Amino acid sequence: MLYPNKSKTVFNKNITYGNRGMDLESLINKSNLYYLENDIALIYKKPTPIGISDVKYRNNKKIIDKAYFKEKSTLDYNGIYKGKYLDFDAKETKNRTSFPLNNLSKHQLNHIYKVLEHGGISFLIISINDIIYLLKGEDIKHYIENNNTKSIKYDYIKEKGIPIKLGLNPVLDYLNVINKIYFKEN
Amino acid sequence: MLYPNKSKTVFNKNITYGNRGMDLESLINKSNLYYLENDIALIYKKPTPIGISDVKYRNNKKIIDKAYFKEKSTLDYNGIYKGKYLDFDAKETKNRTSFPLNNLSKHQLNHIYKVLEHGGISFLIISINDIIYLLKGEDIKHYIENNNTKSIKYDYIKEKGIPIKLGLNPVLDYLNVINKIYFKEN
Numbered sequence: 001m002l003y004p005n006k007s008k009t010v011f012n013k014n015i016t017y018g019n020r021g022m023d024l025e026s027l028i029n030k031s032n033l034y035y036l037e038n039d040i041a042l043i044y045k046k047p048t049p050i051g052i053s054d055v056k057y058r059n060n061k062k063i064i065d066k067a068y069f070k071e072k073s074t075l076d077y078n079g080i081y082k083g084k085y086l087d088f089d090a091k092e093t094k095n096r097t098s099f100p101l102n103n104l105s106k107h108q109l110n111h112i113y114k115v116l117e118h119g120g121i122s123f124l125i126i127s128i129n130d131i132i133y134l135l136k137g138e139d140i141k142h143y144i145e146n147n148n149t150k151s152i153k154y155d156y157i158k159e160k161g162i163p164i165k166l167g168l169n170p171v172l173d174y175l176n177v178i179n180k181i182y183f184k185e186n
Numbered sequence: 187m188l189y190p191n192k193s194k195t196v197f198n199k200n201i202t203y204g205n206r207g208m209d210l211e212s213l214i215n216k217s218n219l220y221y222l223e224n225d226i227a228l229i230y231k232k233p234t235p236i237g238i239s240d241v242k243y244r245n246n247k248k249i250i251d252k253a254y255f256k257e258k259s260t261l262d263y264n265g266i267y268k269g270k271y272l273d274f275d276a277k278e279t280k281n282r283t284s285f286p287l288n289n290l291s292k293h294q295l296n297h298i299y300k301v302l303e304h305g306g307i308s309f310l311i312i313s314i315n316d317i318i319y320l321l322k323g324e325d326i327k328h329y330i331e332n333n334n335t336k337s338i339k340y341d342y343i344k345e346k347g348i349p350i351k352l353g354l355n356p357v358l359d360y361l362n363v364i365n366k367i368y369f370k371e372n
Contacts, residue, residue, distance in 0.1 A: 036300075039300075039303065039304075041304065042300050042301060042304050042306075044260055047232065047234065047235040047236060048236075049233040050233060050234075050250065050253070061254075062255060063252075063253075063254060064236065064250070064252075064253040064254065064255070065252075066249075066250075066251075067236070067249075067250040067253055068250065069248060069250070074230055078264065078265075079264075080273075080305065080306045081304070083270075083271070083304065083306070084269075084271070085266040085270070085271040087266075111228075114222075114225075114228050115228060115266065117225065118227070118228050118267070118268075118269065119266065119268070119269030120228075120266045120269070
């Protein structure tokens with residue numbers, strides 16, 4: 001794995017979907033590649049921020065000798081779709097009754113709010129109880145403002161979230177859900 | 187420096203602007219922080235993509251033991267401003283007569299074109315002859331399509347580019363130029 005994700009250590013690393021043998025991040029990356037190659041959208045995963053403590057030169061090539069993972073203040077994915085700015089993250093939880101909010105740093109939550117304020121589209125893709133939901137930033141904000149809690153109840157995710165179906169191409173067509181929510185398509 | 191930039195090795199590392207003692211990247215990062223803190227725009231520098239060859243655990247903390255710099259296929263900066271998607275890069279050259287196009291990978295050039303196709307705003311901030319220009323993606327595309335060349339002539343940059351003034355807060359107000367070009371403000 002090229003980009004180990006610190007936050008994943010608290011999650012199940014082995015959730016696979018159907019017989020695809022892919023984790024949630026791989027499903028999204030593969031779908032983004034499909035969107036890119038078919039000129040549907042331009043969405044990239046941001047590289048994990050890395051702090052470099054030591055750089056050496058070997059055969060005139062710069063090599064990182066010591067480095068560490070830094071905390072993220074934004075979300076993993078952003079890009080453009082139908083002229084709109086998109087910014088989101090993907091999270092998996094084994095918890096069956098709620099989505100623990102310690103999966104999101106305070107900076108990341110604040111980032112979601114800021115994207116909304118600036119007129120962008122922000123959301124989370126949450127895998128819980130073997131279903132992959134898209135939960136709008138607006139709904140996350142509403143829940144947190146009205147519930148002094150450390151997690152989002154599964155009932156709320158079930159009520160407000162929209163399940164994303166697994167398919168062939170793309171494997172996880174979350175933009176289809178975005179169409180329905182933000183572009184009022186059926 | 188936390189994120190050594192491979193492409194910079196061919197450039198002058200010591201260009202400073204006025205008596206600010208900052209390089210171009212620092213000027214932009216500082217301006218982005220100003221835009222962020224004043225709720226003007228949400229623009230971040232993407233972390234340099236790093237390939238990790240070896241990860242070790244020390245005191246239960248994940249530490250990167252061997253890593254290398256990967257080639258970029260997108261631009262350094264992206265974000266949202268006035269509801270629009272922004273995607274750009276910053277380049278410095280010591281060359282006085284032209285901007286060498288080997289500063290941009292083919293992937294990066296293609297990325298500029300794709301952002302434009304999807305309705306986003308893409309441009310380069312180019313420092314040449316002690317002037318910092320904003321050159322629109324559309325103008326870059328037009329030049330490259332009409333000139334089979336390995337560089338963009340300074341005359342063209344002077345004609346089409348818009349100089350960005352250095353100020354106090356923000357130090358490099360490139361969004362002021364974006365206002366004039368894309369939002370028709372004066």
